[in-house]
Amino acid sequence: MRDNSQSIKVSKWLSKHLESLDAESEIIDLNLQRLPLYDGDDSSPASEILAKLESAEGFVFVSPEWNGTMSHGLLNMLMFVDDELAHKPVMLAGVSSGRGGHYPLMQMRNMVYKNSRFVVSPENLLVQGAIDTMNNYEFKEAYEHPVEKRADYALKILIEYAKALATVRSGGMVDSANFPSGV
Ligand SMILES: Cc1cc2nc3c(=O)[nH]c(=O)nc-3n(C[C@H](O)[C@H](O)[C@H](O)COP(=O)(O)O)c2cc1C
Numbered sequence: 014m015r016d017n018s019q020s021i022k023v024s025k026w027l028s029k030h031l032e033s034l035d036a037e038s039e040i041i042d043l044n045l046q047r048l049p050l051y052d053g054d055d056s057s058p059a060s061e062i063l064a065k066l067e068s069a070e071g072f073v074f075v076s077p078e079w080n081g082t083m084s085h086g087l088l089n090m091l092m093f094v095d096d097e098l099a100h101k102p103v104m105l106a107g108v109s110s111g112r113g114g115h116y117p118l119m120q121m122r123n124m125v126y127k128n129s130r131f132v133v134s135p136e137n138l139l140v141q142g143a144i145d146t147m148n149n150y151e152f153k154e155a156y157e158h159p160v161e162k163r164a165d166y167a168l169k170i171l172i173e174y175a176k177a178l179a180t181v182r183s184g185g186m187v188d189s190a191n192f193p194s195g196v
Contacts, residue, residue, distance in 0.1 A: 014044050014086045019143035020077045020108045026147070027073055027106065027138075030164060036172055038073075041065060043086035051092035059093035066097035071175035072131065073168075075106045076117040083117035083124065091125040096189050098131040100182050102174035104167050105137040114139045127195035134174050136167040 024040050031038040041062055049058050056063065066072070076084040105121045107114030122133050138160070140146055146160055181187070 014079075014084065016044065018044065018077060019110060019140075019147050020075050020084075022147040023106060023108050023140050023143065024073070024075045027075070027164060027168065031073075031168055034168060034172060036168075039065060039069075041090075043084070043090055048086075048090055048093065051089055056093050056095070059090065062090065063093065063095075063097050066094065069101070070179060071101055071171050072098065072103045073106060073171065074103055074121050075108060076121060077108045078113040078115075078117050081113070081116045083120040087121070088124060091129060094125070094129045096130065098129045099189060100178055100187060101131055102134050102171055102178055103131045104134045104171040106140065106164075107137070108140045108143050110142065110144045112141050114141055128193070130189075130195055132174065132178060134167070134171050136170040138164050138167050 021040075021042055021044065024042070028038045028040050046062060048062070074087060076087055079085075103121075105118050107116070107118040107121075118137050118139065126133065140160055146158070150158055
């Protein structure tokens with residue numbers, strides 16, 4: 014939610030890495046694509062973003078830890094969602110300049126999944142010491158940095174979940190009409 018954040022650097026780095034794994038990716042930068050606070054009624058301000066979410070087969074949520082909390086911009090965006098993410102996998106990435114990042118990981122796992130029905134991959138990513146990691150380290154193909162090794166693995170697992178969950182969505186059992194609220 015601010016210019017030159019470390020989180021957008023993490024997003025760009027992961028997006029590049031996804032391309033090296035032959036997966037197309039697109040970043041939705043909620044700092045640039047600002048949404049109004051969701052009012053429970055009008056989803057039209059998010060229509061462009063929702064169309065992108067609908068066309069995607071999997072997601073990476075990248076969130077900084079601010080005040081011990083996940084990105085309020087991401088939470089607000091997820092309030093606009095209907096079933097664009099339903100039965101699609103999400104890889105979580107928590108970002109902290111210090112030793113934090115766990116809170117957004119736990120919160121993203123618990124928040125909003127009920128109605129949107131996304132499926133969280135157990136293989137998440139924690140980028141701590143983000144200023145140093147994102148600015149002073151040159152990532153190499155040999156995956157020498159532990160964060161790079163971890164990102165590579167978590168993204169590969171995300172891709173496997175995307176393939177597997179596509180069969181769930183096409184299998185004819187999903188019934189969002191009768192069970193729209195996840196209860
Ligand atoms: C308003 C604000 C609150 C923050 N609160 C926390 C925090 O609770 N825990 C933490 O580990 N880092 C905190 N940070 C530092 C972030 O970890 C750091 O800015 C990091 O780069 C991720 O945020 P960014 O994507 O905005 O750069 C905070 C930063 C800001 C601007």
